[in-house]
Amino acid sequence: MGVMEKVVRGRRATLAETPAVLPLDQILRGDCIAQMKALPAKSVDMIFADPPYNLQLGGELFRPDGSHVDAVTDEWDKFDTFAHYDAFTRAWLAEAHRILKDDGTIWVIGSYHNIFRVGAAVQDLGYWILNDIVWRKANPMPNFRGTRFTNAHETLIWASKGEKAKYTFNYRSMKTLNDELQMRSDWEFPICGGGERLKKDGVKVHPTQKPEALLYRILLACTKPGDVVLDPFFGTGTTGAVAKRLGRRWMGIEREGDYIAAAEERIAAALPLDESALATMQSPKSQPKVAFGVLVENGYLAPGTMLVDTKRRWQAMVRADGSLSSPCGANGSIHKVGSTVQGAPACNGWTFWHYEAEGALKPIDALRQTYLLATQP
Amino acid sequence: MGVMEKVVRGRRATLAETPAVLPLDQILRGDCIAQMKALPAKSVDMIFADPPYNLQLGGELFRPDGSHVDAVTDEWDKFDTFAHYDAFTRAWLAEAHRILKDDGTIWVIGSYHNIFRVGAAVQDLGYWILNDIVWRKANPMPNFRGTRFTNAHETLIWASKGEKAKYTFNYRSMKTLNDELQMRSDWEFPICGGGERLKKDGVKVHPTQKPEALLYRILLACTKPGDVVLDPFFGTGTTGAVAKRLGRRWMGIEREGDYIAAAEERIAAALPLDESALATMQSPKSQPKVAFGVLVENGYLAPGTMLVDTKRRWQAMVRADGSLSSPCGANGSIHKVGSTVQGAPACNGWTFWHYEAEGALKPIDALRQTYLLATQP
DNA sequence: GCGGCGCATGAATCCAACG
């Protein structure tokens, strides 16, 4: 379905905000620059871009056990020179700048192979960098030959259209998400795997699928419900799936038919959250801290439930007053018992303790998020 | 004391490695580009650089000729300003490239204001990026206005002189430092404060003094004792103080007299570590090599002994000359036969092949360790 | 059904010395 058909789908489109010509909630097949050129100026609230990294990999790499490392060798990641990569980068970033609303922002993710070139281009094109964000990978691939530091992170750039531009930043939502501390510029997430990783016949569909948690935090931080999000390197549609879940409108541009097919199936299966769950936190006064005990009081976690850490090395039982009790005799708050059993000076109980749900371990912080989303007006 | 005096001080200087013309363990006063131009080519093992971060925050900016650039905020001049910063960056990076030994490396630290421009320049000048490292600040300054994410990190770039260049990386030291796990690309340190922070009349001497722990890890990872480290933006001399402590030679370039005075006092007070304390975990490859045949010669393993892998899927017989012979016809070194029987591109015979001892399988590498322990003084 | 073990795998710019 091409951009020229100008079809509008979905529920939340508001004429005042969203030009009717936008092909919302669709994947546009083709080259990202050409497709962006067909979109109207100042029509998009946010752009998330995961462009080719230009990895410049050499020969084959083997693990110490002799197994072969499946590298990113796709044609779409190959560029002859830095100059070619720069020209491509500046071309799509310039189109992105034209399409963005004046109060819109752009996110770009990359690694040291490309992010410096991307960042310089972002600045040269007049964008104003608001933050660089580090995605710390909880489980990165090791450096098998012992020749460098483990490459354990990727970098994201967040920028507005210019120095004086206004932009959306849901400060309270981020602070709430971070246990009432300001959200920092370093975020930790696992790489995309398990049930979230799209596979076909047991083989990963896309070599670099991003975790939904990453997009969830970005969209929650920098967009409002109903906002239009464009992903010019859509891949298997993580941006679209999370946007649908969070009640945002989305557009994706992708060249590869296999990726498009996987993305469409995935997004069709995604469930939007309740309207009520989407309200973001507004002011500190209307947003008190959530005590762990409140979750117990409200039935999010039953007294007697056993909590464990991710490695099941320690456990503790939830008591009726919201305190924990461990078999070794430690009692107190989720934070205190967490630090005591570990012998650590401090511990964030919200992320340390996990409960069993649908056969998987989930941090109790997830329950707090559920609670907050459900109770905030 | 100027560079032209060509004084050599200190203990570890080796004529073969360190040209006598280097002004070692000194601060050179003046413009960093001019001072670097006076240093001989290929004479420095490592460069650590903490350049001015940027112009838009009102920091100092100098053109390649050393003249001062007035801060400007006009939109039209922003490009002009970036261009000047880029020219300055490329000028000092080019000199640094000339001064570095072919197996030397460079470190540059920066924030999102400048690091993308620096990184692009590093790549354009032919350096080969080895890692980007994130310094996660344990105690960053909060974002007081609640308009962005807390800027809680800075970025370092580590690069060799070119794609094929060799370089020093003390892998074992880093792994040991990190509790026997590979050192990752994200490091956490507190910002410089407390007794480490240099103050004069209660006021901090330098606005961006770096923590010694950061330099400690960098020098430990990428230099050997006696190596020459240059810091072209010396400031209050963190690089010099740590280099002295770790038994490395250093050179600093700095323009401001106040910084120089503070740095000289600080470095004079720094205590070098003991030789014994400087010893770090060594990679096995820097231990004396032991040929497998030596073990046979010395009776650690008798000719005719059958070796097997851990799962007893393959076996091979030890021959008198230290080669192996497998039933399938493969002959040669322990590595070659190991790779041949597996059909693998490579194999570490020392860990692949096992012998039977007391009813258990032990790797032949254990015999090598025994031999080394028995024969090393 | 549960726990333990083995195996697969992830945006990776991944060797050095010698003849």
Place this chain on the structure above:
DNA sequence: GCGTTGGATTCATGCGCCG
């Protein structure tokens, strides 16, 4: 310079099999 060879090198996670 290039081909050959010695030999050094991995962490977290999810899944499936087996006892």
